[in-house]
Amino acid sequence: MPRPPLGRFVEYVPRVTYFKPAGIPMRDLDEVCLTVDELEALRLKDVEGLEQEEGAVRMGVARTTFRRILVTARAKVARALTEGKAIRIEGGNYQVTTSKRFKCENCGLIWEVPSRTDQVRTDQEEANMTCPECKAGRIRRVDHGRHGFGNRPCGWHGGSSPA
Numbered sequence: 001m002p003r004p005p006l007g008r009f010v011e012y013v014p015r016v017t018y019f020k021p022a023g024i025p026m027r028d029l030d031e032v033c034l035t036v037d038e039l040e041a042l043r044l045k046d047v048e049g050l051e052q053e054e055g056a057v058r059m060g061v062a063r064t065t066f067r068r069i070l071v072t073a074r075a076k077v078a079r080a081l082t083e084g085k086a087i088r089i090e091g092g093n094y095q096v097t098t099s100k101r102f103k104c105e106n107c108g109l110i111w112e113v114p115s116r117t118d119q120v121r122t123d124q125e126e127a128n129m130t131c132p133e134c135k136a137g138r139i140r141r142v143d144h145g146r147h148g149f150g151n152r153p154c155g156w157h158g159g160s161s162p163a
């Protein structure tokens, strides 16, 4: 057995994992499979508005890898929207982060914040953070928790689509 590739870090595991065009019976519907790590790249770049460099750091991958994931994810979503396909989100190669470590650029303090991996964490919260020690606002994310994982292709269970 080849060793599975190291998981990409994701901070967000979606609750809603199936999107379906209205008014089309499932049997006539094609679906596009978006993996959890692909969704994370989309989220970091297009929802959080990060640069590719930052997104790559957050996911623990090279910038070129991040770009490749992002391009694939955008293409899948675009195809679903233009061709009227359902989107299933599952699978991928990822590790869910469970804590976030921050560093104050002013005094050098490092501290950890538990992450709620089962819900959307508010970016507002992160953007408004100040150092608990010196109250400076120049905070940098420096680490990832490393618990939870996924390493399956999208559509791994086969079976029928949800109605």
Ligand SMILES: [Zn+2]
Residues within 6 Å of the ligand: 104, 105, 106, 107, 108, 109, 131, 132, 133, 134, 135, 136
């Ligand atoms: Zn500080």
